[in-house]
Amino acid sequence: MGRGLAQGIVEARFRPEAAQIHPAETAVVGPGVTLEGEIAAVSYPGGHWRHAVHVGDREIMADATRAFEPGERVRVHVPADALFLFNSPGSQPANAISRVSPGKVHA
16 A cells, blocks of 8 residues: 555656557557657667657656667557656646756666
């Protein structure tokens, strides 16, 4: 049993290794969160491929067993049991996805 959440806006966070990257045309079924985006950068830190994925004006990190190409449209699915939910401070919308800094790659 986790901590209690207040009613209202929450932040959803996850570990990059919990995310599942799929080609954009692949239907994703199952409880959790699915985000559509574009691969911005790929690196190989060892044991897996780490991807920076643009989702709107934000960027998330997601790992995969294979490399997706920069510019490739994808769906990133995070299963419900891999999400960490937190009360959002104040009444401002959650900032759970990193903002993209021009010229800077977070990989």
